[in-house]
Amino acid sequence: MYLLKTDAVVIHCADFGESDLIVTLYTYDLGKIRGIAKGAKRSKKRFVNNLQPFSYIRIIFSEGRGGLIRLDQADIIQPFFLISKDIFKVLYGSYFLELMKEMTGEKEANPQLFCLLVDFLSVLNDSPPREEYLRVFEMRVLDLLGYRPRLGECTICARRISQGEGAWFSYRHGGVVCKGCQTKVRGSVPVSGATLEAMEKALEMDLGEVGEIQFFPDVLSESREILPRFIQYQLGKGLKSLKVMEEIQGD
């Protein structure tokens, strides 16, 4: 059996039978993959509890049957275990993982996306949880997967939206529409110039600065209204972790 090696982040882990686990991983070399870890629930040496969500691991595996890889070993690179010590870190981290799970196809490698996920899990692990991380992550993921919203010009008439000028965001058109075109578009929501600037900045900023980022409350509220909804519009379905996040934040 030919053994392969790659770095991966554990996205999801579920019991399979008495002692096996079915894991979903986002890997550097293969993108999203699903695999079976035989005997992982009892393993004290090969897996040592390294298959918990958020774990950044190095895996040794072989191609299996039915599209599932067969995991042979998993060694920890970074467990990001401080995420599990704060309920908001768990919620934000779960959202990152669900975006990777739902927005990527199996075996579609995207090393930049892998590095982005690892960087954001590091920020979440090491810094206090901030909702701003979600918005920056969303913009970066949309950009890397080719869904970057058009923010600088009207998606209908191509008129340039000047700096600081507000507009309307159309989910259907994948970006902003100007005041003149807004009447032709149903379901668009108003967006301020400050929010548009923050969304643009999220794409350009150095990731080393993400831990310090802070949006004004109205920018945070507008971007919260726009970005998760835009992603769900693109996916054509709701995101489970968002629902749980809203439920817990409401308590």
Place this chain on the structure above:
Amino acid sequence: MSKFAPTVEDLINELSKLPGIGKKTASRLAFHILRSSKEDAQALAGSILRAKERIGLCRVCFNIAEGEVCGICSNPQRDHSLLCVVEEPNDLMAIEAAGVFRGVYHVLHGAISPLDGVGPRQLKTEELLQKVKRGGITEVILATNPTMEGDATALYLAKIIRPLGLRVSRIAQGIPVGGDIEYVDGKTLSMSLEGRREM
């Protein structure tokens, strides 16, 4: 065409619906039942039916119970001021089997799992909060699993119970008895060091 008579095939299909039972094990069980006496087969069928008819959830702790209130909740010898919160009835049974806990329980029937869309409202958290608010409890022990889901559940419960002024604790996490430090993961070692005790 099926390998066995339709009745046997049906029995195998039903048995293979049980957790951890594949087709092969189901066939083995089916042939064991066919070889056993009619009385044994009736006793097995009767036990399954009786369990389904008589067993429900205890209205106090939501453990599996025969009758309205389970044996633990109705026992005056137990310490009713000490409440241990577990994810599943199996966890309660494991703690009971250890024979070291004399308090009472609350079974959540799951754990918060954002990736599976399981939030607090799908669990028995509201019932826990009401129970705690009614008074008589001095400490809530969170005995959820040391997994991401168990951690999230414990953090959430601590967040909603602590403002009520009760002591909230979590069961210790660390190296298992008979374990080997060499093979213990970083998270577990870190927990063990954090939760160390003076000797």
